[in-house]
Amino acid sequence: MFEKLVEWDKQTLIYLNNLGSEQFDAFWLITTNFLTWIPLFLFIIILLYRMYKPKEGFWVFLSFLSMLIVVTGVIFFTKEYFGRLRPVNDSSLNNLLRVLIKPSDYSFISGHAASSFAITTLAALYLKKETKWIFLLLLWPILFSFSRMYLGVHYPLDILSGMLVGTFFAWMFYTMHQKFRAPYIM
Template sequence: MLKKLLEWDRDTFIYLNNLGIDDHDVFWTAVTTISNWTPLFLLFIVLLIYKYGKVEGLYKVLTLLVMLLFVLSLTYLTKEWVARLRPNNDTQVNTLIRILQSPHDYSFFSGHAASSFSITTLVYLFLRKKMAWTWVFFLWPILFALSRIFVGVHFPIDILVGMLVGITSAALFYKFHKSFIGKIRLGRSEGR
């Protein structure tokens, strides 16, 4: 079963990666670069503070940052433990694909997918009742995760698992924020 799943993963990756067009390489390389998304991160922070006020907004930003640290640590530890080669470093695959980036660390699971889906999901959970269009933010992690296939550095399973880790982490930190930080804030306001 695992062998068939890994074969599907490899074959699907090769197929999707080869759908890439030279004319779009600049686009996918730009999309996959984290620093290019800085304006979106700043927008998230501004929206949280604008919609919740300075103090509550900063608590939400702090929860977001702690969650991101958790996700990045979990990603790093999992990559080191599983030690799955990235497609660009796998000699059975790298001659069959288009490679636009060549990182040398491991592949499973995608940190780009995990971090982008965790950030977006938590921001969505915080803002969904205050803004009707927050679902649009999910365009970012979808493009961001897909870019990892087109630049040749992640298999589909890496991305799917990263996506699930990100969404699950966001749900857990949202619950943590509501039950723990929300009670602290409520207790302080009642004590005044």
């Protein structure tokens, strides 16, 4: 069963990665860069600032910061524990993938997927009363995560696991805030 899952993971990555073409490479290289998304982060901060008074905004900011610290730790320890080679570093896949970048750390779980889903899910949860369309923010981590397969640096299961981890921690930190902080706001 596990071998079939790993084989599916490899074949799906090969298929998705080979859908790419040189004319789209620059777009995906820009998409995968965290710096590209600074305007979105600023937009989220502005919306949070507008919605929350300074005292409560501090606690919201603290939940984001705490969540990112925890998610970063989970990503680091998971990668070290599983030690899964990135597809671009797997010699059995070298001739089958379009390689645009070649990171040397481990693959499982995707830090890009986990952190981007954590940030946007938590933002969407905090801002859902402000705007009904806030869940459109989730387009960012979807694009961000897909870019990692396009570039051949993550398997689909790395991405899916990262998405689940990020979403789980966003939900957990939001729930903790609602349970332990929100009732005491004056």
